[in-house]
Amino acid sequence: MRPVLHPTVLRRTTARVLATLVTAVLASTMLPATSASAKTVSFDKRLFGVHDNRLVSLSRPMTGSIRLWDMGVTWAEIETSPGSYNFARLDQIVRAAMARKVEVTLVLGITPGFYGASTNVNNDTVRAAYRAYVRAVMERYRNFEGKGRGIQYYQVWNEMNVVNFWTGNFTDMGKLTQIVNQVRNTVDGGARVVGPAFVTRYTAQLKNLTKFYFARLDGTPVWKFMDVVSLNLYPMPKYSGRMGNPEDTMKLLAKARINLAAGGVPASKPIWNTEINYGMQSGSLGGTKATTITDGRQAAYVIRTYLLNAAAGIKRVFWYSYDMSYLPGGGTLGNTRLTSPANGSTLTVAGKAFYLVQSWMKGTLVGPTRSQRPCTVDRAGTYTCVVKYAKGVKRIYWNPTKSVKVRLAKSATFTQTVYGVKKSVKGGSVKTVDYRPLMVRSKV
Numbered sequence: 001m002r003p004v005l006h007p008t009v010l011r012r013t014t015a016r017v018l019a020t021l022v023t024a025v026l027a028s029t030m031l032p033a034t035s036a037s038a039k040t041v042s043f044d045k046r047l048f049g050v051h052d053n054r055l056v057s058l059s060r061p062m063t064g065s066i067r068l069w070d071m072g073v074t075w076a077e078i079e080t081s082p083g084s085y086n087f088a089r090l091d092q093i094v095r096a097a098m099a100r101k102v103e104v105t106l107v108l109g110i111t112p113g114f115y116g117a118s119t120n121v122n123n124d125t126v127r128a129a130y131r132a133y134v135r136a137v138m139e140r141y142r143n144f145e146g147k148g149r150g151i152q153y154y155q156v157w158n159e160m161n162v163v164n165f166w167t168g169n170f171t172d173m174g175k176l177t178q179i180v181n182q183v184r185n186t187v188d189g190g191a192r193v194v195g196p197a198f199v200t201r202y203t204a205q206l207k208n209l210t211k212f213y214f215a216r217l218d219g220t221p222v223w224k225f226m227d228v229v230s231l232n233l234y235p236m237p238k239y240s241g242r243m244g245n246p247e248d249t250m251k252l253l254a255k256a257r258i259n260l261a262a263g264g265v266p267a268s269k270p271i272w273n274t275e276i277n278y279g280m281q282s283g284s285l286g287g288t289k290a291t292t293i294t295d296g297r298q299a300a301y302v303i304r305t306y307l308l309n310a311a312a313g314i315k316r317v318f319w320y321s322y323d324m325s326y327l328p329g330g331g332t333l334g335n336t337r338l339t340s341p342a343n344g345s346t347l348t349v350a351g352k353a354f355y356l357v358q359s360w361m362k363g364t365l366v367g368p369t370r371s372q373r374p375c376t377v378d379r380a381g382t383y384t385c386v387v388k389y390a391k392g393v394k395r396i397y398w399n400p401t402k403s404v405k406v407r408l409a410k411s412a413t414f415t416q417t418v419y420g421v422k423k424s425v426k427g428g429s430v431k432t433v434d435y436r437p438l439m440v441r442s443k444v
Helices: 015-028 088-099 124-141 170-187 203-214 246-262 295-311 349-361
Strands: 040-042 048-050 065-068 079-081 103-107 153-155 192-194 229-232 271-276 317-319 364-366 383-389 392-398 404-407 412-416 422-424 430-433 438-442
Touching: 048 349, 065 088, 065 317, 088 103, 124 153, 124 170, 170 192, 170 203, 203 246, 229 246, 246 271, 246 295, 295 317, 295 349, 295 364, 295 383, 295 392, 392 430, 430 438
Parallel strands: 048 065, 048 317, 065 103, 103 153, 153 192, 229 271, 271 317
Antiparallel strands: 040 364, 364 383, 383 392, 392 438, 404 430, 412 422, 412 438
16 A cells, blocks of 8 residues: 555446345345454464564564555566566575465565556556566466475456546456466466455445456456455544544445345355554545554554454454655554564564463454354444463453453453553452453463
8 A cells, every 4th residue: 555545436337246246235134243254263463464574573473464465566567677587585485484484475566667657567568577577486486495385375456446446447457366366377387376456445446346347357256366355445534523443444344245135245254354444534634644643542453453364254354554754754654563663673562462462362263152253243233253272261341442340251360451560350240341351361
């Protein structure tokens, strides 16, 4: 994602697409809330992804996966002249990731200037260049330096429904998706293809999601050329005066699933949240610094984000750091930062919470019953996430909007806050929780 988010100009669609979308929306009102979510979720370190390669290079890597974007490894930065590739920067990142067993996803855009507009690939000559680049990358990293696959996932493009990145049509993007699939099948059958990323903030962007996935190439739907659907679930900075939060992203996900279904995508197709942060300004304020929030709220956002995404069946969540401090007067585009913008290596409270939530989620995230999804919410708006593990149960409580009382399990032994502070507790006692998740460990 770049500094400015623009809604994509809507293109004319067919009556068939509109009818499909309306049908899906109407049908969604009759579906149970659990329809798109997993009943249980086992801990997978790859869920915890980042974009900042410095976090991979730490002696104690804090992530299980990394998405390479805004790191100096775009197509335009690797192909320095027609047919000539400089992989030095990408090699460096892949080596660090492999040494720490971090899964790598490479975004394959954007077009080098000597081929034309950076936001388009609309003729056979440029498509041939894209194919050659994809082949060169896959051949290099399918067994990198004889140590195994260096890049596990290849993403077709970044944010194709934002004009900063893509000004072409849906068919052209479909052809690129088909190319990546074809090259993968020929060169590295063990690699996986991630569809182009879609921002989901605006209604227009969601409609374009349907239009793209409704596209067909020689009768084949584009989703068949990919293994993963990509959504960038940035919420709006504010909703009716309050700040956008992790719970808002789940509403965006629900809407996106409706639009994907309207485009014919099966519910079984995996979805990744390929970029997330909070406070991103919109409209005339796009590209300006986010409103500052407290360290406690930042830590809460990190923990709630990963719990909610896991409960909703999302397989990867990549935190977009926005640690750059280039904005006039200072500040960063996202309000929740894992490292200090001053040096990029010192963990913030939110960065420590990134570790903390992983420790909380080790085990299996389960619903209160076999038929319910994890992380349920009651009438008071209080969330409860239950993690079962070998030594007992971890219950995580929070309420996004108010302070509430929660009665703990009779076998509860201690609590832990978003700051990592542990405190012994009496089983069956009552605790106050708010927007900051509280973890309670119990024997059962």
